[in-house]
Amino acid sequence: MNNELSGNGIRNGEQYLAGLRDDRDVWLRGEKVDDVTSHPGLSRGARTLAGFLDKQFDATLQDVITYEEDGTRYATSFLVPKSKADIEKRGAAFYQWATWSNGMFGRTPDYKNASVMAFGSAADFLAQGKPEFAENMRNYYQYVRNNDKVLTHTLVNPTYSHEQAKEGKYSDKVALQVVKETDAGIVVNGARLLATLGPHADEIEVFPSTLLKASEENLPFAFAFAIPINTPGLRLICRDSYDHEKSHFDAPLSSRFEEMDAVVTFKNVLVPWERVFMYREPLLCNKAFADTNAVVHMMHQVACGKLAKAEFMVGLLCAMAKATGKDKDMNVKGQIAEAMWATETVRALRFSAEAHAEADSRGIFVPARRPLDTSRNLFPKMYPRLVELVQLIGSSSLMATPSEADITSDIADDIGQYFQTVNLASKDRIALFRLAHDVAVSGFGNRQALYERFFFGPQNVMASIYFDLYDKDEMMDRVDLLLK
Ligand SMILES: Cc1cc2nc3c(=O)[nH]c(=O)nc-3n(C[C@H](O)[C@H](O)[C@H](O)COP(=O)(O)OP(=O)(O)OC[C@H]3O[C@@H](n4cnc5c(N)ncnc54)[C@H](O)[C@@H]3O)c2cc1C
Structure with missing residues (x-):
């Protein structure tokens, strides 16, 4: 990742769409999607988000939705707040982004950017697991910010048994777990619910839940990592699309703001060590979102x-x-x-x-x-x-x-x-x-x-x-x- 850390800051819509045209394994209505930017159920959501990213270059909005550092512009959601004024600037940017869809495109990238910024700024928390995990997170923040990557996340294992889940335990029939450790990284198998914006994202964060606490013995299920959506073995299984190809007049919202939700499956997916942030630490995982x-x-x-x-x-x-x-x-x-x-x-x-x-x-x-x-x-x-x-x-x-x-x-x-x-x-x-x-x-x-x-x-x-x-x-x- 190190040679990818540098980037040009904010991206425009075309650059974003070009990044989605890769060999990602996305399934919708019984077929593998060739290209999420041209698929009828997905393309208009992608283009809407591309239009939002273009606004980052609008001179009348730039002061609010971007900030400048060493001559490069970044999305405000990456700004590390060092004052109350910074918090207000972040709030104004969040609000501005939401007005473009009137809140109907809930998972604009600023949501995940807020989390990456926080983890990047509090990376010392991750050093409690291993010092290199903190460094991994600092690098990841730089990578995402400098390249204006669009992220989704998946935090929840599918519930196999409610009784088991209430005790903070996961079923190895369905839940995502580590099955192997190699010099290159960890290998994971299983499924996660749910990734909103998954097909339209560049990267996926696979983190512990912000809310549901794991039990202490859940070692193989306790981790946090991030990988590109097109990582081999990672599959997105979409619900049906609500974009039924109607005109903007007929379907003013669903023709524009279909952000898609997908179940994520992992078949022997190799996660490189430099993308691992927590590992075999259920108690640390349980505290991560709060402590950072x-x-x-x-x-x-x-x-x-x-x-x-x-x-x-x-x-x-x-x-x-x-x-x-x-x-x-x-x-x-x-x-x-x-x-x-x-x-x-x-x-x-x-x-x-x-x-x-x-x-x-x-x-x-x-x-x-x-x-x-x-x-x-x-x-x-x-x-x-x-x-x-x-x-x-x-x-x-x-x-x-x-x-x-x-x-x-x-x-x-x-x-x-x-x-x-x-x-x-x-x-x-x-x-x-x-x-x-x-x-x-x-x-x-x-x-x-x-x-x-x-x-x-x-x-x-x-x-x-x-x-x-x-x-x-x-x-x-x-x-x-x-x-x-
Ligand atoms: C449209 C939509 C989009 C979503 N997008 C995302 C996304 O992008 N990323 C993501 O990670 N998630 C996403 N989610 C998933 C969301 O986080 C979960 O739906 C939510 O956490 C509820 O979990 P569940 O669906 O498993 O519900 P349920 O099956 O009801 O499970 C709730 C969980 O809470 C536990 N629980 C219930 N009662 C108790 C109790 N008394 N004590 C302890 N535990 C209890 C259950 O055992 C279970 O684990 C999305 C959901 C929806 C509907």
């Missing part, structure tokens, strides 16, 4: 993105209500106010975390954890409710959604006449409610809700960690005082 603050920096990216998404949902609800004049109705106002409260809660949590950022023991600034942790526990509950509000306010209009082709067909007169509302011409009303349909009814929309419910981990486990970390003593003392 990677989880906090990731939560920061997430809260900023969820703010953009919640704002969009408010905008959508207001536009839908306005279409028929429902926005004058007190009950409807009350329903939309609920979405506004959700949005303002996420906003307040984001800015509170930034305002209370402090330097950690390594001198790296970290946003306050508690507001971000509150946001990551609340949003999985808020988002399904926002979707429900779109359904409640949209009602049958979500079905009065003929396709673009109908608008110019032989029944164009009927469409023009019967789909209009007091505030919208037929075509505009259909466009708006097709968008709402893609949010709240389509396969794409339902996957979004599932993503929000689960992508950071099981809700009960996240809530239980939140409870454990919450500083309760002073509050309980006040209760005690009253009882004395």
